[in-house]
Amino acid sequence: MKSIKTYLKAIFLFSPGKPKDPFILEAPSKDEEQDSKKDSEQGHGGIYEHGAEKEDDIRRNKMKKESEDKEKGDIKEQEKRRSKENIPSRKPVIQPIPLEEKDNAHSDKKEDDDIGDIHASIKDCLEKIKSIYTADINGDFKIREFRIRVKGKIYSAFVCFFDGMIDRLLVNISILQPLMTLSTLPIDTEEQSVQEVIYNHLMPQNQIKTCKTYQEVVDEVNFGGIGIFIDSLGVAFSGDVKGWEHRTVDKPTSELNIRGPKEAFNETNRMNTALLRKTLKDENLIVEDVLIGTRSKTPCSIVYIKNLANSSLVDEVRRRMKSIKVGYLQDSGELEQLLEDSTFLPAPQMLLTERPDRVASYLGEGRVGIIVHGSPYVIIAPVTLFNLIHSPEDSYLRYPYATLLRFIRIMGILFTLLLPSIYLAITNFHQEMLPTDLLLAIASSREKVPFPTIVSILIMELAFELIREAGIRIPGPIGTTLGIVGALILGQAAVSANLVSPILIIIVAVTGIGSFAIPDFSLGYSFRAIRFIYLLLASISGLLGIALGIFVYLLFLAHAHSFGVPFLVPFAPKTTGKRTNTIFKTPLWKEEDRPDFLNPKAVRKQPSISRGWVIKEKGVIEDGEKNKDR
Amino acid sequence: MERKIKIGNFEAACLLLNMISSKIILDFPRTVAEDAGTAGWLMTLLVSVAVFAIFSVISKLYKKFSGQDILDVGESAFGTVGKILAGILFLVQFLLIIPVILRGFAEDIKVISLASTPVSLVMLLFCAGMVVGAYLGLETLVRIHALLVPLLAAAFTVISIMNIPNFEFSRLAPWLGRGAETILKEGVKNLSIYSELIALFFIMPFLHKKSDFAGIGRYSLFFSALFLVFSSMCYTLVYPYPATTEYFLPMYQMTRAIRLGRFFTRIESAFIVIWAFSAFLYLSSGLYFLTWIFQKTFALQKRKPLILPFTILVFTGGIIPENLYSTLQIEMELYRSVSWIITFLLPLLLLGIATIRSRNKKRKEAAE
Numbered sequence: 001m002k003s004i005k006t007y008l009k010a011i012f013l014f015s016p017g018k019p020k021d022p023f024i025l026e027a028p029s030k031d032e033e034q035d036s037k038k039d040s041e042q043g044h045g046g047i048y049e050h051g052a053e054k055e056d057d058i059r060r061n062k063m064k065k066e067s068e069d070k071e072k073g074d075i076k077e078q079e080k081r082r083s084k085e086n087i088p089s090r091k092p093v094i095q096p097i098p099l100e101e102k103d104n105a106h107s108d109k110k111e112d113d114d115i116g117d118i119h120a121s122i123k124d125c126l127e128k129i130k131s132i133y134t135a136d137i138n139g140d141f142k143i144r145e146f147r148i149r150v151k152g153k154i155y156s157a158f159v160c161f162f163d164g165m166i167d168r169l170l171v172n173i174s175i176l177q178p179l180m181t182l183s184t185l186p187i188d189t190e191e192q193s194v195q196e197v198i199y200n201h202l203m204p205q206n207q208i209k210t211c212k213t214y215q216e217v218v219d220e221v222n223f224g225g226i227g228i229f230i231d232s233l234g235v236a237f238s239g240d241v242k243g244w245e246h247r248t249v250d251k252p253t254s255e256l257n258i259r260g261p262k263e264a265f266n267e268t269n270r271m272n273t274a275l276l277r278k279t280l281k282d283e284n285l286i287v288e289d290v291l292i293g294t295r296s297k298t299p300c301s302i303v304y305i306k307n308l309a310n311s312s313l314v315d316e317v318r319r320r321m322k323s324i325k326v327g328y329l330q331d332s333g334e335l336e337q338l339l340e341d342s343t344f345l346p347a348p349q350m351l352l353t354e355r356p357d358r359v360a361s362y363l364g365e366g367r368v369g370i371i372v373h374g375s376p377y378v379i380i381a382p383v384t385l386f387n388l389i390h391s392p393e394d395s396y397l398r399y400p401y402a403t404l405l406r407f408i409r410i411m412g413i414l415f416t417l418l419l420p421s422i423y424l425a426i427t428n429f430h431q432e433m434l435p436t437d438l439l440l441a442i443a444s445s446r447e448k449v450p451f452p453t454i455v456s457i458l459i460m461e462l463a464f465e466l467i468r469e470a471g472i473r474i475p476g477p478i479g480t481t482l483g484i485v486g487a488l489i490l491g492q493a494a495v496s497a498n499l500v501s502p503i504l505i506i507i508v509a510v511t512g513i514g515s516f517a518i519p520d521f522s523l524g525y526s527f528r529a530i531r532f533i534y535l536l537l538a539s540i541s542g543l544l545g546i547a548l549g550i551f552v553y554l555l556f557l558a559h560a561h562s563f564g565v566p567f568l569v570p571f572a573p574k575t576t577g578k579r580t581n582t583i584f585k586t587p588l589w590k591e592e593d594r595p596d597f598l599n600p601k602a603v604r605k606q607p608s609i610s611r612g613w614v615i616k617e618k619g620v621i622e623d624g625e626k627n628k629d630r
Numbered sequence: 631m632e633r634k635i636k637i638g639n640f641e642a643a644c645l646l647l648n649m650i651s652s653k654i655i656l657d658f659p660r661t662v663a664e665d666a667g668t669a670g671w672l673m674t675l676l677v678s679v680a681v682f683a684i685f686s687v688i689s690k691l692y693k694k695f696s697g698q699d700i701l702d703v704g705e706s707a708f709g710t711v712g713k714i715l716a717g718i719l720f721l722v723q724f725l726l727i728i729p730v731i732l733r734g735f736a737e738d739i740k741v742i743s744l745a746s747t748p749v750s751l752v753m754l755l756f757c758a759g760m761v762v763g764a765y766l767g768l769e770t771l772v773r774i775h776a777l778l779v780p781l782l783a784a785a786f787t788v789i790s791i792m793n794i795p796n797f798e799f800s801r802l803a804p805w806l807g808r809g810a811e812t813i814l815k816e817g818v819k820n821l822s823i824y825s826e827l828i829a830l831f832f833i834m835p836f837l838h839k840k841s842d843f844a845g846i847g848r849y850s851l852f853f854s855a856l857f858l859v860f861s862s863m864c865y866t867l868v869y870p871y872p873a874t875t876e877y878f879l880p881m882y883q884m885t886r887a888i889r890l891g892r893f894f895t896r897i898e899s900a901f902i903v904i905w906a907f908s909a910f911l912y913l914s915s916g917l918y919f920l921t922w923i924f925q926k927t928f929a930l931q932k933r934k935p936l937i938l939p940f941t942i943l944v945f946t947g948g949i950i951p952e953n954l955y956s957t958l959q960i961e962m963e964l965y966r967s968v969s970w971i972i973t974f975l976l977p978l979l980l981l982g983i984a985t986i987r988s989r990n991k992k993r994k995e996a997a998e
Contacts, residue, residue, distance in 0.1 A: 429743055429744065430743050430899040430902075432743075432896045432899060433896055433897070433899045433900065435892070540751075540755075541744060541747060541751070541752065541755055542743060542744065542902075543743065543899065543900075543902045543903055543906075544739050544743075544744065544752065544755060544902060544906050545755065546903065547902065547903045547906035547907060547910070548755050548756075548758060548759050548906070548910070550903075550907075551759050551762075551763075551774075551906070551907060551910045552758075552759060552762050554774055554777065554778070555762055555763055555766050555770055555771075555774055556766070558766075558770045558773040558774045558777065559766045559767075559769075559770040566773065568773065568777065571776065571777055572641075572773035572774060572776045572777040573638050573641060573772075573773050573776060574638060574640045574641065574776050
């Protein structure tokens with residue numbers, strides 16, 4: 001019997017685990033997925049959806065019970081069959097331990113999850129909450145006990161919260177004061193239960209949730225909520241009374257601009273979603289909440305415009321996010337690494353921005369945004385390489401200026417990547433490319449330098465990187481001073497000491513300046529790192545080495561995908577759509593279609609003639625002024 | 631789940647265009663000048679017309695086998711033995727040309743600017759590029775072709791335009807070069823300049839629109855013919871006939887002839903990057919097809935483990951010739967005399983027999 005059990009256990013342990021906690025994100029079953037889809041279509045995706053939560057709980061419990069019954073039934077049936085057919089019991093088979101079980105065995109999370117249902121007795125509840133939060137040690141955890149009067153009876157009650165995370169005034173006015181004083185008011189409560197009376201009449205707060213388990217209450221309290229326990233109910237209430245200190249909406253720090261809005265996201269999820277809603281003003285904007293991190297339970301939001309974003313793209317983002325199982329998630333930078341298609345590709349596959357207007361513009365193209373609580377950077381996916389070299393200001397500037405700026409940026413990228421290696425290749429391998437005068441100038445400046453060119457370049461490049469890194473780490477104005485002092489004095493001293501040639505200083509300085517022109521800081525890091533590989537290749541075989549480097553880099557970029565979208569689209573692969581707004585900036589009135597490689601639900605962005613005023617009479621289009629020369 | 635490879639028409643055309651036209655950089659203008667004298671361009675034109683006609687017949691026969699590569703067609707014609715034999719012939723063809731091209735490009739780059747670098751090191755650098763390309767697969771390769779081939783075409787056009795001041799039309803005389811008979815005789819052998827068209831028969835199953843097979847072929851043939859004819863004509867226009875047969879690197883010589891004022895005196899080295907891109911594209915596609923044909927012929931499950939052994943074979947094959955001259959001899963005397971048979975006659979034979987067999991099968995089925 002024991003061997004059969006072991007055998008069956010080994011079989012069933014491979015079956016997928018059942019969802020234990022509504023806040024731990026498991027891949028949903030088909031039915032659940034459909035339901036959630038419906039919910040999201042209707043715009044109900046919030047954590048505080050009271051009705052939806054209730055239905056979810058019921059459905060989850062039902063599913064759990066059904067699967068348990070099925071398991072028990074299967075075991076019994078097999079036992080019966082074996083005894084009927086006189087099959088001797090098999091030797092215990094040593095099965096490999098499934099990865100999931102192995103992970104669970106080493107995890108201390110399991111006991112935390114299983115903290116049970118809310119007790120009916122207030123004493124038990126109090127004991128439980130005190131033990132969960134180790135209330136006797138935790139200085140910022142507060143419990144306030146009191147009594148309330150409902151339907152003529154007096155009940156003991158208590159609230160619990162973290163001091164500093166809640167809005168004290170809100171708790172006093174919307175929770176404690178009504179519970180303690182309003183219960184004396186004459187309310188028609190004949191047909192309502194005590195729980196309903198409390199929920200419907202005694203808590204004038206906009207976000208109150210009924211919780212059946214301690215875990216639900218704990219999750220709320222951990223995130224700045226309040227837990228409300230009342231004797232003999234068997235349920236608890238949680239209220240959203242967040243009131244922690246946070247940064248206000250500020251100017252962007254890494255995406256500076258002259259034209260356009262100057263608001264940036266901050267570290268609060270809801271404030272970020274509100275900024276986005278304020279910018280878009282679109283009822284089709286969906287904010288789907290997802291919690292990531294088995295311990296941190298970091299609230300994240302998938303944002304998209306439901307009648308624009310491709311459903312399979314949204315499904316893919318949702319699938320990837322829900323499959324992530326990490327302990328703590330602090331920032332969108334971490335989430336980016338967990339979501340990206342290729343870890344080793346030397347280019348970011350998602351765009352991170354701190355500007356609501358930029359996110360809004362990308363959502364309007366049919367892309368998806370991901371907001372992470374605690375991070376002022378919002379993830380945009382999918383993106384192509386060309387999106388990463390665009391600046392948020394491009395849309396606000398007139399077409400000729402924006403095009404010129406894009407070319408300057410591309411030039412900056414080429415300088416960052418190739419200038420030192422081309423200098424090395426020309427001076428070491430292809431001297432004939434230089435006009436004689438220039439060649440002599442370079443040769444004479446290098447005459448006293450004892451090192452080979454590659455060593456001089458590496459010394460200068462590493463010194464430049466060191467100054468840059470130190471400049472960021474050193475606080476306040478000293479950082480800038482160090483940058484200037486380092487660049488000027490070190491450069492001058494290096495030339496005087498004959499360690500490097502003056503031309504090399506110019507090359508390194510232009511390379512450094514070029515790297516500052518890259519709008520995406522992640523792409524900038526990538527290029528800064530890759531230029532050392534080009535240097536190495538150029539030192540081996542000059543321009544051939546550089547060509548090899550470019551070829552291999554392009555191969556990797558052509559191979560890469562961002563959420564299924566090829567990274568070099570619309571050029572490789574060539575798509576049928578117009579190449580609008582990639583390298584060249586197009587006039588705003590000519591941006592008629594959304595990028596076709598995103599397969600948005602509506603391809604057309606604006607009509608062929610978006611400036612109605614150019615049509616003076618039927619069939620006659622005039623560009624601004626009266627066109628008599630026809 | 632394995633993602634299905636899909637190739638767009640433009641990408642496929644770019645792949646073929648580079649594979650056929652990359653010989654312009656090596657020695658094509660010189661070899662046609664050697665074969666047909668001043669009428670090298672005329673011979674190339676006639677060869678292009680002939681290849682166009684042959685391809686039209688092949689594409690008509692291929693209509694019935696839409697979605698199948700030439701090895702599948704071989705299997706339909708002669709069973710598994712037919713598939714294996716055809717596969718081996720195609721393998722031999724690729725194994726003959728890729729080392730030659732590898733050595734050719736390495737020697738060119740060495741002559742142009744890496745005089746003191748050993749040729750084996752230059753070959754190793756090319757091998758590194760081709761291994762990465764073959765490893766990342768056909769989809770990546772065709773995408774990179776779509777990105778770089780227009781640049782290569784633009785560079786070729788720029789070189790030709792900048793050489794216009796050096797053109798002298800009297801150099802085209804005598805118009806029939808070494809005579810009509812020689813043109814026709816050498817023309818047959820020179821059908822091999824389009825032997826890389828065979829790649830189209832291998833990428834057939836991966837085409838996004840299989841019905842555009844003939845269109846892709848015609849498009850790439852037209853542009854290849856344009857570049858080939860134009861390059862041989864420009865070369866003859868820039869240099870007098872005796873000199874055209876002397877220069878080992880015709881395109882390099884043409885870039886050397888460019889004058890851009892006092893400051894930019896020697897820009898030919900800048901074109902190394904362009905030559906290298908063309909070589910990388912050709913070699914990585916060639917290595918991909920080598921491994922793919924081997925995998926398909928012998929019904930192997932995986933292709934990527936074959937990359938390293940075939941790279942070693944290609945490298946070893948490339949290092950065997952003593953010098954650039956003997957490398958070019960292999961290409962001119964051995965490869966060109968046989969490869970047109972494998973590229974055009976073998977597919978015609980396979981397609982013809984496969985068509986007859988499928989007709990007979992259908993008749994039998996109808997009779998039953």
